[in-house]
Structure formats: structure tokens, C-alpha cells
Amino acid sequence: MKKAIKLALAFVGLLVGAGFASGQETIQYFLSYGYWGIVGTIVAGLIMIILGATLFQQGSYYLADDHSAVFTSVSRPIVAGFMDIATMFTLFSIGFVMVAGAGSNLEQQFGFPTWVGAVIMTLALIASGFLDVDKLTGVISAITPLLIIAVIGALMVTIVNMPDNLSSLNELAMRNEPAAGLFGNWFLSAVNYASLNIIVGVSMILVIAGTELNPREAGTGGLIGGMIFAFLLVILAFIIFANMEGVFGADLPLLMVFDNMHPAVGVVVALIIYLMIYNTAVGMFYGMARRLSASKPQRFRPIYFTVVLIGFALSFIGFADLVSWVYPVIGYLGMALIIVMLLAWVRDRAAIQQETRRRERLAALAGDALDPTHSTLGPKQRKEVEKLLNQSNVDDANLWQTVQEDVAAELDADPDSEFSLHDMPDLDPDSDDYSGAPTSTKEAPVDWEAYDSLYQTGSFRAVKPGEADSGK
Structure with missing residues (x-):
């Protein structure tokens, strides 16, 4: 509200x-x-x-x-x-x-x-x-x-x-x-x-x-x-x-x-x-x-x-x-x-209502991925993210990044959450260290290697998307 x-x-x-x-x-x-x-x-x-x-x-x-x-x-x-x-x-x-x-x-x-x-x-x-x-x-x-x-x-x-x-x-x-x-x-x-x-x-x-x-x-x-x-x-x-x-x-x-x-x-x-x-x-x-x-x-x-x-x-x-x-x-x-x-x-x-439910589900998954008290998304959840992104009306391979930035801002503003945008500059467009979303396409909308690095370090810089092992 x-x-x-x-x-x-x-x-x-x-x-x-x-x-x-x-x-x-x-x-x-x-x-x-x-x-x-x-x-x-x-x-x-x-x-x-x-x-x-x-x-x-x-x-x-x-x-x-x-x-x-x-x-x-x-x-x-x-x-x-x-x-x-x-x-x-x-x-x-x-x-x-x-x-x-x-x-x-x-x-x-x-x-x-x-x-x-x-x-x-x-x-x-x-x-x-x-x-x-x-x-x-x-x-x-x-x-x-x-x-x-x-x-x-x-x-x-x-x-x-x-x-x-x-x-x-x-x-x-x-x-x-x-x-x-x-x-x-x-x-x-x-x-x-x-x-x-x-x-x-x-x-x-x-x-x-x-x-x-x-x-x-x-x-x-x-x-x-x-x-x-x-x-x-x-x-x-x-x-x-x-x-x-x-x-x-x-x-x-x-x-x-x-x-x-x-x-x-x-x-x-x-x-x-x-x-x-x-x-x-x-x-x-x-x-x-x-x-x-x-x-x-x-x-x-x-x-x-x-x-x-x-x-x-x-x-x-x-x-x-x-x-x-x-x-x-x-x-x-x-x-x-x-x-x-x-x-x-x-x-x-009707399409607007469907997309609303789709984005609300993406936001819930992003909340699980970012909440310090939760474990990272499993294979089943990641497939669900990709499916939702491909079903979206928005022809934007960076939608997952956008959703996470929105959720990150909400978590950061919640006094009861342990999440802090200070620790994740790549989800804060106002940060001097912000570098945008990793490279992706409609066919492969999420580079999970890059996001694994983000969830662990707060930045994509510890790994080049598609060129390093997850968690480096």
C-alpha cells in the first residue's frame, strides 16, 4: 500500500x-x-x-x-x-x-x-x-x-x-x-x-x-x-x-x-x-x-x-x-x-491479471533467494524462475534482475529483515559499484553462475558470467 x-x-x-x-x-x-x-x-x-x-x-x-x-x-x-x-x-x-x-x-x-x-x-x-x-x-x-x-x-x-x-x-x-x-x-x-x-x-x-x-x-x-x-x-x-x-x-x-x-x-x-x-x-x-x-x-x-x-x-x-x-x-x-x-x-x-500473478511469484522466489535466513534456490525453483520469465509479456532478458532489485529495496527498508543493500551493491542501482545485470537472452534468461556469485559475495565481479565455476 x-x-x-x-x-x-x-x-x-x-x-x-x-x-x-x-x-x-x-x-x-x-x-x-x-x-x-x-x-x-x-x-x-x-x-x-x-x-x-x-x-x-x-x-x-x-x-x-x-x-x-x-x-x-x-x-x-x-x-x-x-x-x-x-x-x-x-x-x-x-x-x-x-x-x-x-x-x-x-x-x-x-x-x-x-x-x-x-x-x-x-x-x-x-x-x-x-x-x-x-x-x-x-x-x-x-x-x-x-x-x-x-x-x-x-x-x-x-x-x-x-x-x-x-x-x-x-x-x-x-x-x-x-x-x-x-x-x-x-x-x-x-x-x-x-x-x-x-x-x-x-x-x-x-x-x-x-x-x-x-x-x-x-x-x-x-x-x-x-x-x-x-x-x-x-x-x-x-x-x-x-x-x-x-x-x-x-x-x-x-x-x-x-x-x-x-x-x-x-x-x-x-x-x-x-x-x-x-x-x-x-x-x-x-x-x-x-x-x-x-x-x-x-x-x-x-x-x-x-x-x-x-x-x-x-x-x-x-x-x-x-x-x-x-x-x-x-x-x-x-x-x-x-x-x-x-x-x-x-x-x-485477463493477460494483465496473469502477468500480475506471474510477477508476484517471481518476487516471492527472489525473496527466498535474497533472504539471509533462507538457503539459495534449488534446481526446481530455478526452472520455475526461467519458465515464468519466458512466459512474461516483457521481452526483457533482465527481468529477473529487475525483480530482485525491487525485492532487495523492500527487504532493505524492512527493519525486521537481516538483508542490507550495502552488502549487495549489484542490486542497488544507486550504488557506485552497480554494474547492471549479467549477460543473458530470452532463451537463457538467467546466468545462474553469475547469480550464485552475487548471492555469496553481493557482486557479479567475482565471476565472469559463463566463464567460471559457481560459487567462486
């Missing part, structure tokens, strides 16, 4: 960026329709719950390094190509919208020129290029609860000071300009909003879920994340609606709500919102760079830095205007992606 919570918070953190945390999306997509917009938030929230669970399962099932690998597996090449291009367009577009939101944030709260906030955000994004996916997930997860606490606090203050003139607030809310291209339809707006968020987050969702071996745990994380997102969306809409008189016309209406409570509270929340803007921006640019550098991983950082700088240049168009015309276009692209991904999940759900 601890892993699921971490994934859930990362999911929420990816999506509650400038438009959500600021309230600008909520104004344009929901409250511009008055009471019906509140109903729309519930519809959008339900969609997010369903898709959070299914997308996280798919990312884990394919152990995705980037979104294109999943798209290619679930659809025909032409459709996969369309979804890939649409996702790349989305990542870049939302990325520079987030940088624009960072500029608006500091301008509204502190009166700085918009370029100041944009420059600070750009520098933070560049620094993030030196983090790996696991560390990035940790950063995103750590920041997200701050916004949740702030929104719940605003909800309590709003309920205590609930206005009496709801009908006049409804009329004022409907004076807001809705997002373009949605034909004044609250239901279409709700579906478009959910689709927007899915295509915004799909690349990093699949990458983050791809670091989780167990599709069941990943799906639970997506489900919980979707529920948190839905809860936040509904109460955010309620908060802004109830405070409409004080926030009408603001670029960042949620920030204005807190500023109207007390200037000091506004300063704190401005910083929280700025961090949430960072969350979404880094997810967009990071996911895009991972995709562009998929065939040449060594080029990741130059590509990442380049797209961040281009995004900075485009951010000066203006935050509210960008939300109004960029987001609906992306939402329509997201609708097509949702249909493809849901159909693929329905088709593959």
Missing part, C-alpha cells in the same frame, strides 16, 4: 499544476456554466478515477520506459503514431503554459514582472534534468500534500463564511468566458477536461507506473490518485464558486481566495502553487525528452534542456489566453487517446 500511495500522490502532483492549483481551468471549464459546472466536476472526477486505475496498470504491465512503447503495443502503427504525436504536442504545449503560469503567479502575488517567475521556473526545470525517474517521483509526491492541506483549509474557511446570495454568485460565475471550442456545453466541457488531464499526464503516468513491477499495486495507486484528484476538483470548484465576488477576473483565482483571507496566507499559498506549477512542468518536459531520446538515452539532457528553453520563449503569450485556446484542443486529442487505451485495457485485462 505504501507504493500505491506514492504512485497516487505522484499522479495527483502531475496534474494539479498551473490550471488546477491556480483555479483558472476550474473557472473556464466548469464555473462559467454555473450550477451545472459543479455537476461537471463530478463527471470529470469519475472519468479520472477509471482512467487512473487502467493507465497505471498498463504502464506497469509493459514496464514502460516511455509512452510510445505502450502505444505501439496496444494499437496499430498508424494509431500509435497519432497518439505519440498528440502526446508530444501536449507535453510541450502544457509545459510552456506552466512556465507562463509561474510568471503570472509571482506577478499577481508580489507584483514582479512575468518574466521573473518564468526565469526562476526555467532554472528549476533545468536543474531537474539531473534527476532520475525514481527521484523525480519522490519530489513530486513530497510536494503534493501541501496543496491538499491548503485546499482543505480553504474549504473549512469557506464553509464557515458561506455566503447567502448563491443565486447572484451563479449569475456572476456565468459571466466568466468559458474555454473556447466547447459549444457552451457543460457535459462536453467536463469530458474534454478529463481528457485533457489524461493526455497531459499519460506520458509520465506510464513512465512512473513502469517502475512498479506489480500491475495490481500500480492500478491501486492510479485508483487512489484518481479519487484524490476528483475530491480536490469538486471542492476546488465549490471554494471558487463561493468566493466568486472576490476572485472574478483574476488569473489565479484560488490564490486570490487565500490572499483575501490574509496576505500572509496568500504568500504561503503562492509558494505552494508555484511548486505545483513546477510539478506539472517538470513532468511534461521530462516525459517529452525521455520520448525524444528513447533511441539514444545519452542525448536526454541536451534534448531536455533545449525543449525547456524553447518553452520559456513561448510562455510570454499569456497564461489565461493559453488556457482558453490550447487546453480544449488538447482535450479533443485526449478523447481519442482515451478510447484507444480503454479498449486496449478491456482486451488485455
